[in-house]
Amino acid sequence: MATDGQLGTMLAHGRDAARERIATQRLAPGARPVPRVVAPYPASVRWLHWLTVALVLAAVALGFLRVEVVSHAWRLWLLDAHRTVGLLIFGVTVLRLLLRLGLPIAPTPLPRLVGWIVRATHAALYLLLLGMPLLGVLMSNARSGSTRLFKALPLPVLMPENEGWADRLQGLHLVGGWILIGLVGLHASAALFHHYVLKDGVLGRMLPQARRMPRTT
Numbered sequence: 001m002a003t004d005g006q007l008g009t010m011l012a013h014g015r016d017a018a019r020e021r022i023a024t025q026r027l028a029p030g031a032r033p034v035p036r037v038v039a040p041y042p043a044s045v046r047w048l049h050w051l052t053v054a055l056v057l058a059a060v061a062l063g064f065l066r067v068e069v070v071s072h073a074w075r076l077w078l079l080d081a082h083r084t085v086g087l088l089i090f091g092v093t094v095l096r097l098l099l100r101l102g103l104p105i106a107p108t109p110l111p112r113l114v115g116w117i118v119r120a121t122h123a124a125l126y127l128l129l130l131g132m133p134l135l136g137v138l139m140s141n142a143r144s145g146s147t148r149l150f151k152a153l154p155l156p157v158l159m160p161e162n163e164g165w166a167d168r169l170q171g172l173h174l175v176g177g178w179i180l181i182g183l184v185g186l187h188a189s190a191a192l193f194h195h196y197v198l199k200d201g202v203l204g205r206m207l208p209q210a211r212r213m214p215r216t217t
């Protein structure tokens with residue numbers, strides 16, 4: 001088991017080795033140095049990422065707050081606000097995926113296993129960003145048939161009223177909510193670890209004022 005000191009030395013070695021690889025690029029005589037860097041995520045993807053973060057925080061807060069409120073009118077208002085934000089998350093995620101598929105985005109250079117875990121986490125996050133709103137709509141249909149948000153905007157009707165299914169879907173929606181919270185915690189901790197401990201520029205690729213990061217593999 002590595003001690004704190006050994007771990008620190010290993011991380012510093014990794015960083016130094018990466019910087020050395022960049023500094024010692026072998027170039028043909030007269031050739032211009034090719035910057036071995038990875039471009040940041042495109043601005044549209046970055047802004048949609050941080051908009052999604054704000055919307056997910058709002059959806060989760062509204063979802064849980066609603067349970068704590070006693071007033072029936074306020075509970076209804078919070079639920080409609082929750083549903084509206086949830087539908088926005090669905091729309092923003094579809095837009096983000098369409099944009100992402102059409103834009104050339106170099107993958108973050110990471111060791112093979114870590115890269116695989118990161119891709120799996122991102123895929124699971126996208127799945128939940130689309131799946132949670134879908135479960136929410138189905139649950140609302142099953143519980144109360146056709147529903148109007150704030151007594152105005154009709155919710156799509158994808159299934160008929162059914163109390164048994166409403167309970168099952170509610171259970172799935174709750175479990176999905178907790179899995180999303182867990183994954184986001186893991187994902188954000190990893191991003192902060194890269195930023196503050198590895199100092200390798202991974203977070204910088206996604207920040208609004210993005211920077212290029214060195215290619216380390």
Ligand code: HEM
Nearest residue numbers: 059060063064083086087089129132133136137140174177
């Ligand atoms: C990413 C989007 C969403 C997230 C993260 C999310 C998360 C949550 C959470 C954490 C709760 C509280 C858990 C509970 O008390 O059962 C909740 C409740 C609820 N959500 Fe969502 N939700 C999302 C989207 C939606 C959408 C789009 C709808 C419907 C259009 C919806 C409908 C509901 C309903 C009806 C409840 C109350 C369940 C109950 O009766 O207690 N949700 N949601």
Ligand code: HEM
Nearest residue numbers: 052053056100108118122125126184188191192202203206
């Ligand atoms: C609700 C919260 C969040 C969600 C749903 C979320 C979702 C995602 C998804 C789906 C990606 C993959 C982007 C792609 O390649 O298409 C991503 C990337 C990223 N996110 Fe988040 N994120 C959240 C919060 C955060 C937070 C709080 C941070 C920073 C502390 C963060 C930092 C990053 C970084 C740095 C990347 C790029 C990672 C890489 O290039 O390997 N995210 N996020």
